Amino acid sequence: MSSTTLPLLFINLGGEMLYILDQRLRAQNIPVDKAKKVMNDIITTMFNKKFLEELFKPQELYSKKALRTVFDRLAHASIMRLNQASMDKLYDLMTMAFKYQVLLCPRPRDILLVSFNHMDAIREFVKDTPCILAQVDNTFQQLIKMYTPLPSGEFQLIRQTLLIFFQDMHIRVSIFLKDKVQNSNGRFVLPISGPIPHGTQIPGVIRMYSCTGEETSTVLFNNAGNYAPAVCEGSFELFGDRITKLGNNMYSVCRPVETHMSGTSKHSSQNTKVKLAPNPLAKEELNLLATLMGGLDVQKNADSGFRVNLFATDEEEEEALISRPDELSYGFINIQATKDQTANAELAKIMGEFSEPQESPDQSPSVSSKGDDLLAMMDGL
Template sequence: MSMRTLPLVFINLGGEMIYILEQRLRAQDTSEDNFEKGVWSEMDRKRVLKDIIGTMFSKAFMDELLKPQQLYSHRTLKTVLTRLAHASIMRLNPASMDRLYELMVMAFKYQVFLCPRPKDLLLISYNHIDTIRGFVKDAPIVLNEVDEAHRRIMEVYTPLPEAEFQLLRQTLLIFFQDMHVRVSVFLKDKVQKPNGRFALSTSGPVPHGVEVPGIIRVFDSRGREVRRKAFPAGGGSCPGPIRAGSLELHGDRVTVLGKNMYGVSQPGETHTAKGPAIKSDNSPNPLAKEELNLLARLMGGMEVQSRSAAESGFRINLFPTDKEEEEAETSGTPEESECAVIHIQAMQDVQASSELARIAGEFTDPAGGPEGPSGSKGDDLLAMMDTL
């Protein structure tokens, strides 16, 4: 497992999240529905993007993120990204956040698959940062933070050897291996199969500086080539090194790695289809909430807000209608709906139950407490995000 995977995962997933939120905010602002029209003004949209990007690329947060550490689990990473999405006046309910996280992960997974060589993972990150820089071009302070984060990422990852990038890519593939969520954009372009797996072409250019496969050489004991056999491999040579912002050939299609694919699509085309997804325990964990609040107070002071105060901001919906959003929130995953669970309570303490209910009401984190290979690090990031 690579100890340098977390910064790239966070930046690329955060970039995809900003793409989706920006597209949804524009869609709700230009909606034909009179009830939604004008809910999000241009000023509100810029404020949401500026607050999220400012929190994401703040110096204190990047200092903690760039430390060598193991990659978090899906549950912990979704907790951190949920806090990031709620860094502004916008609010997402658990059902919308689940859908948002699935879109982010599947988009980044597809971009990783398109990389001809492991080091091209940096190009995806650079393209995300370049697009994010355009969202905050009118905010000089936030723009400087993005530029500084870009410089530090280049400083950390450029000197790494090829073997480290290969290990980083393997860590990412392990992280993505159980994610097969169907996305309508990929299904429409026929790059994703009905079972959620990507259909990758075996043709196309090889990485720059790599020979096209198709020749078998046989050497003797002295290292001299004695015979050679050729076979058709279906690939071609690369015309030159692929740079940030360039086009990546994939079969008969052209894809820009890390660019915003939601800007040219309609709102209804960025939805995930119902199918196997990440099973997360959304039951509140009062102890974890108190630990996070304590860490936040120790690192700079944070006032614990109630659920009503957290939901006082604007609300964004990643579903076409409110009815579909309520159905997704109440239905749960297919695996959970197939079996019934019977809860038996042998003893009941009225005072303890009321106290737990009060603490659970203050618990605003839909993904529960952070769980992952480095739980303390996740606590530090969450507490730092709260102080920011």
């Protein structure tokens, strides 16, 4: 797995979250000043310098529950509030939209194009706020510096890491179903025809090489598709526009979006019980969460909060909350987002509990310790 995937995953999911929230704030006729404050507060937290320093360090992806917790805290970094059902739907839309975009990329390097499109959209949200815009621009420069020099093989590894992260997520989205880009089981319909990426050849040939790099044999196979010749490099700007239009259309106010758990994923989650192995990244995960939740300067706001509903009516939201499978519910602990020495001491104490215990000779390596999984331990506090 690639150790440089986390920043792309976070920024793209964050971009999708901002698309959705922007549309819902408009749909619910939230006053412009409050809506702008919500977007500014979330983007300020998302692009906090200290947080990004942790994010851009080479590291493996965090667990799904840890990442979900980060976005739950991020969505509530302002006066806006979402209940559990709306937060579930928000996260479902974020993950499925980005998963579809990754699958649409003609070549692995185009994941960077998707990221740049999200960054451009985020810049547009804060174009009238210079201090926040500077934060976004700084992150944009970090993306360019970190990812443009990477070879194609590294981007292929990044793509594989993202697909592994998304492989068990098969949430059915009404718009995807209506547009026939998703099957009833939640899996996407991928085209097998169309233009091929620049610098690649039409599929249909398998070449075998010796250990010295010499081609030893060639096997032809039927690709079953209708592929156009390779297009020039600049033509992939159209791909970026296509992704941008996908986001704008998907989250349009006039197109209600519903999400449903597919029967396949629900069945597998109910019947597959996996014993989690000790997580060596537990301390790093907690450090990242502490940076986001406990190390930021948050001004106490006198403005009254308001609730945003991602469903058409309150009744639909309540029904979704009741019907949500128990295994998909997430528990959270409250961490005060201020520079509180007592809170920091508590975080340090919690991190200390992640030290690997000394195993007795008769203890099986598969036995879970108290700190096996970050969020499981946090839920139990």
